[in-house]
Amino acid sequence: MIGDTGSGKSTLLKQLKPELALGKVTSGELSIFGEQPREQFSDIAYISQFVDNQMVTESARDEFHFVLENQGLNNEQIHSKIAEIASYFDITDLMDLGGNELSGGQKQLINLASALILNPQILLLDEPTSQLDPVTSEKFMRMIQKINQDLNITVLLVEHTIEHAVFYANRLVVIGSGTIRMNETVDIGLRKLFDKVDLRNYLPQIDRFYLEQGMDIHERLPLTNQELNKLIQNQRSEFYYHESREISDEQSKSILNVHNVSFRFDFNERNIVDSVSFQLDKSIAYGILGPNGVGKTTLLRLMTKQLKLQSGSVKLNGTKLNKLGNDFYQDVFVLPQDPSLLFVADTVHDEISYQLEQESISYDEDKITAILADYQLDKVSNKSPYDLSGGQQEYLALAIGFIKNPQILFLDEPSKGLDPNMKVKLAEKLNKFRANGGTIFVNTHDVLFASKYLDYVSLMFDGKLSEFEHPREFFPDKYFYTTEINKAVREFYPQALLWEDINQNES
């Protein structure tokens, strides 16, 4: 199930799990298993996007016990259920590990296991991979497919990016403004997405390329990378590589210098950030990619004085951060992974007016309405910011950041929770900010976003950071951490990253 941010996907999903349903059904009828909804928790399992917030106890073993004890199962039944689920998910080694010893992917796997331990018939997933890196999220999706096929469990998955999910889904549902706009098989659904201009950005890159090029061979969608590779191979003479992004090699002034920064959280731990050095230039957008837990957020927090430096130095415009005092906070803005941490007011409207006041910008109601409309928040103006969807919260936080207009914008996973159209708008705003002299530093899992909109990217692993390179040079080197188009056609066009990079000869 896909749809615009805030279109009601999560609300609908929760209606299907009666215990979680918010409000009351005002019209129409909802029946589950041919009956009225009732407290039937074990038949419908639900997993949310909040990876860290879904465990009540401290370890997988305790969590399984908690769920099963709530069902009044006896010792023997509990033992056999846990044995089954642990072997099926191959998590026997993770059973006794605490929350801080598990990676994001492992946690979400445990959440999935504890949801399935009661043999549900329906599994509801609300953006389960939004906080996972691409490799982990692909593994997670494979597990969902296994569950669907092995156990015959119906899966309803809400996602913004369907690059991987299309391969495992049978049907594609599109929600828009609270109504179902489309409900088709994946093949037809993908073609219909292409027919509707406002939905084209939802298409996986491979299928977008296939449909944009109007290839005359009729293939069943979605196409795999291998299938696209074969198609190109057969019609190679018809295509050529064309760099769709203009690259400016113009040198600009250095604004932030990071020199030999290392950091660890505990005495006996390895460095989570290990001798990292680089510099950020004015008006450039930088991005760091890497799996969960490699130190990306820690590095960002060190650069923004949210953590104290243990060794090395960070200089803004040639001055060390500790010498800048509170002036530093005027020059930068941070969008954290959880954007709600930034909110200080009771309504969306007040958040905007608060920031305008802070920046001493004169404003009236019209100005606030215009800003809200620009960020598609005008309809939720009087709502509490905590009641917004994940994507809307992200957008509100970005609006606050752009009002502040700092020298450097630090964004931690800015595309998380945004639908593809909102990502395009975000990119436009970032481009405008950069054109006005702003520098952008982004931590992201979104390979497509990085390749399309950032100027320089780097990969972080084990606390070390690789050289910043232009996406065109960075991604062709990578085997897994690259775009699907690159994986599919790198044999012929090593630098092609986006569907727009391959054009058809007019002849």
Add this chain to the structure above:
Amino acid sequence: MSKLIRNFNFSVNNLTILFYVFDVIFISLIYNNPIISGCLFVVLVITARFIRGDKFVNFLKFSIIIFILTFAFNVVINQRGSQIVFQIPFLKVTSESVLNGTVLGVSFLNILWSFYIYDAMTHTKIIFDLLSKFFRSIAIIFILTVKFIPKIVDIFNKVKLLYKFRNNNAERKTNLVELSKQSMFLSEIVLNKSIANFMNMSDVLQTKGYGSQHRLRAHQINRRSDYFARTIFMISLIFNIVMLIKHVGRINFGSANVNIQFSTMIIATTLICSVTVIYPLMIGGIHYLWWKLFASKTTVSNIQIAKKFR
């Protein structure tokens, strides 16, 4: 956690672990005889090192600071005694006050270290199981409190830092009224965010079936090792209660004439308390030696595939 302690944890159930930590806390609370306290301190620190090595150094530093503060505070407050070590205006340091300060400091450290052990050995589910047998609502409140206190602290710290990026006047307030206003404002923000987190947890509890009508049951499988360990802990507990009633192992703290007892009972108490505290290490050690010297040699092949299977 060292392999010896992990082995002990595997050999007993949660209830036995609860018996152990309760016994350790009780022991560290009731004695202040320097001989018992000193020995207890040594075994507590050794056991703590094996139970949770990663936070040991930091906690050791923290406990040293606490000891110095307690000692210094006691020396300043309690200036009784006749044997003067040194004297300056307003401060008379006597050997009795030094002894009192040391006794208080070590006793305090013992309590701290026993809670360090408690924290490392128990997890929420153990306490939840115990409480849920009698008070279901309190059990869930306990589990949520344990989960949310660190979370709220974390939210507070993050909000405090991130607020600076939004508020152009942050941290420039110097007068007390302005500062307290800012703190109140921050607290309100944190409260709002915490409520959002609580709501999310409420959904999670629903999905985990907490609201279902089924009876919550804590399942414990008792093995021989559980009965044996609990017997040891019970004997130790009863012994310590008797000692407490008989005032053995306690000194007349704070007096000008600190009378330190040294008798067979003190030695017996020291021994029993030390064995109780170090019990997990002993059991883990015995199992390890049995495995190393006997079981692994006779029953287990060391080829790679056998190791992996094992």
